[in-house]
Amino acid sequence: MFGDVILERCSELLDSAYNYLLSYEYINFGLALTIMNMIPAAPSKYKVIVIEAGLAWLAAARQLMLFGFEIIVLEG
Numbered sequence: 001m002f003g004d005v006i007l008e009r010c011s012e013l014l015d016s017a018y019n020y021l022l023s024y025e026y027i028n029f030g031l032a033l034t035i036m037n038m039i040p041a042a043p044s045k046y047k048v049i050v051i052e053a054g055l056a057w058l059a060a061a062r063q064l065m066l067f068g069f070e071i072i073v074l075e076g
Helices: 007-024 055-066
Strands: 047-051 071-073
Touching: 047 055, 055 071
Parallel strands: 047 071
Antiparallel strands: none
């Protein structure tokens, strides 16, 4: 899978790590299964304001929304 950019001796280890992370939904899903069980059923009474959000802040805002926070994003 990563053979064109990774040394051959490391490729098998990298494939194993990638498959592990993918199987437990740590890649491309935003939240791990164990964290999903901790999300409250009722929305939070708190609001979070994200100012000048880059990609990392938008990802964090998305997760906070899943946790029930009201999110306000301000861009200039």
